[in-house]
Amino acid sequence: MAVENRRLGAAMFFPAIAFIVLLIGAPFALAVMYAFSDARIGSPGFHYVGFENFRSILQSPSFQAALRNSIVFTVCAQIIVIVCSTILSIALEKPFRGRKFVRFLILLPWVAPISLGAIGWKWILDSIYSVITWVLVWAHVFKPYSAPMWLGEPHLAMASVILVHCWRLIPFSTVIMLAGRTAIPKDIPEAAAIDGAGFWRTLFQINIPMMAPIISVAVLFGTIFTFTDMTVVYILTAGGPFDSTQVLPSLAFATGIQGSDLAAGAAISIFLVPVLVLIAYFMLRAAHRAEVA
Amino acid sequence: MAVVEARNLTKVFKQGELGAVNNVNLETREGEFLVLLGPSGSGKTTLLRMIAGLETPTSGEIRIGGDVVNHLTPRERGIAMVFQSYALYPHLSVYNNIAFPLKAQKVPKEQHKQKVEWAAGLLGIEKLLQRKPRELSGGERQRVALARAIVREPRVFLLDEPLSNLDAKLRASAREELDEFHDRIKTTTIYVTHDQVEAMALGDRVVVLHQGVVRQIGTPREVYDEPADTFVATFLGSPPMNLLEADDAIVGFRPERFLPAGLIAPWAPMGEIAKTLRPENLLPADLQSSGKRISLRFRVEHSEFLGAERILYGTLEGTRFRDKPVCARVSSSVLETYTPDTSYDFAVPEHELKFFDAKTGKRITPRPLSWQ
Secondary structure (H helix, E strand, O other): OHHHHHHHHHHHHHHHHHHHHHHHHHHHHHHHHHHOEOOEOOEOOOOEOOOHHHHHHHHOHHHHHHHHHHHHHHHHHHHHHHHHHHHHHHHOOOOOOOHHHHHHHHHHHHHOOHHHHHHHHHHHOOOOOOHHHHHHHHOOOOOHHHOOOOOOOHHHHHHHHHHHHHHHHHHHHHHHHHHHHHOOOOHHHHHHHHOOOOHHHHHHHHHHHHHHHHHHHHHHHHHHHHHHOOHHHHHHOOOOOOOOOOOHHHHHHHHHHHOOOHHHHHHHHHHHHHHHHHHHHHHHHHHHHHHHO | OOOEEEEEEEEOOOOOOOOOEEEEEEEOOOOOEEEEEOOOOOOHHHHHHHHHOOOOOOEEEEEEOOEEOOOOOHHHHOEEEEOOOOOOOOOOOHHHHHHHHHHHOOOOHHHHHHHHHHHHHHHOOHHHOOOOHHHOOHHHHHHHHHHHHHOOOOOEEEEEOOOOOOOHHHHHHHHHHHHHHHHHHOOEEEEEEOOHHHHHHHOOEEEEEEOOEEEEEEOHHHHHHOOOEHHHHHHOOOOOOEEEEEOOEEEEEOHHHOEEHHHHOOOOOHHHHHHHOOHHHOOOHHHHOOOOEEEEEEEEEEEEEOOOEEEEEEEEEOOOOOOOOEEEEEEOOOOOOOOOOEEEEEEEEHHHOEEEEOOOOEEEOOOOOOOO
């Protein structure tokens, strides 16, 4: 009986382990290996070079810019996402007519494949076909010849990329927050109302502190999603204009795959690992705290 | 301190359905401890929540201290409430929990410390001020909730089943403390419970609610001894009053007044009874001496031994009620054993019989009754 159970357990674990080893473990090991080598696409030579790749990427201005962009991108997107999803979760908490439909609409961006969503946004923000520009011209905010190039000007391009990312992450965050709010017993905000607290005091001194563990889970998940994602950047701007929206994952792709410098590309992507491990550590701790509370 | 009044207060949650609270009229007295008692779903909590301002009445008026407060928010009503779950703020220390109402009501900051310490002292929780609610026992949480309620010196105290989360032993001592606490602060208190023992022990008056309707308002003694209808008669008392339907009336008597005939024999020489009984079995004088008694043959079917008492279940043999189950509650040392399926001579004093209208269930004046 015990032996059989152990076999069954092993059999049930096997697919998950195989998945992790083959699809995550092997490429990761390969990336680590490349990062310490001089591997290039098309060249058979393969030598261990120590930390040479890291030294060189740290000195490269495009890496520094990409690191800066990654941080701006992630931090801005997270702030907007958390504020918006907190507001949405409060708005969606009390029942009203059509609440289920609104919840469904809000979830749509998360359900849609990210590449398709990004391609849709590429059209919405296109320099010629943009519906946003069209509406603004129609409303006489801009003249047709001086309309903004959403993806063509450095700051606008960054803002566009951040907003598309928010569009994608807000549903996810909202769902986490809604779950977190339902975990607050109904009588606690009621007790606050009786104690004389108004809406803002209840929100900032009761609801948000009580949601803190769940908010930190949402923030850390969102941070990892944003930090490691290159789809939105790659489809909308491919890092341009003038590398102004280049982030670490897209730079790694451009350098390693498109630029044939596998070793440098691997080093750029490996560079993220310690940062993300740290974030993941805090994420797990926050999640654990949320469970304990 | 203030008087709370409800005038024709009604709450209907879903249109077309029976209201949770229907046309309730009641008025507390100054500094009174008023208990709302009823089974679950009787509307007692909804009534309390309307007084608190957490629920908007469908119709009717609520007055606190003479002023209509229907349109006021909870904070403007000058009330304090203790929730069944205590609803302590889990992320705040006990000190900050108690200070929260002071902050929310913009009491000058320099008074906070002194007021929190006063409230904590009143409830004996000075040593817990730095703890978080999760580090407290059930009884301590309840005291923190009370301290948080009292700290702002409310006009009215609302308590929603505050003892139901405590274990039985703690509940008895907490009940006593609550009683003492009320004696000290003398603030008008409205207390919701489904536990008749709590209601009897704590209430100056008890409001018995059923299906959102007030069935009776009276002192614990009144609602127990003189129930206004069959619902009150059966809701109070354990086991509840025996009810027997006789033509157009229902006759009821309390199981503890239905006793072995020898115990309520007005003609038995007192000395003889005293010889056979221990002091705890001596019955109230009115049972022994005055009035007429009705003798009945009680066929005991089974009995439950509860320590000090014994509950006997059976039927009234030789009467027209012989199909109806009846029970008696006797001191367990009155008779050593009751053999199942044996008949005993029992009796009930005539003035202990309560009569109710068979249709409405309302109390009516005593009338002649034939047992055969």
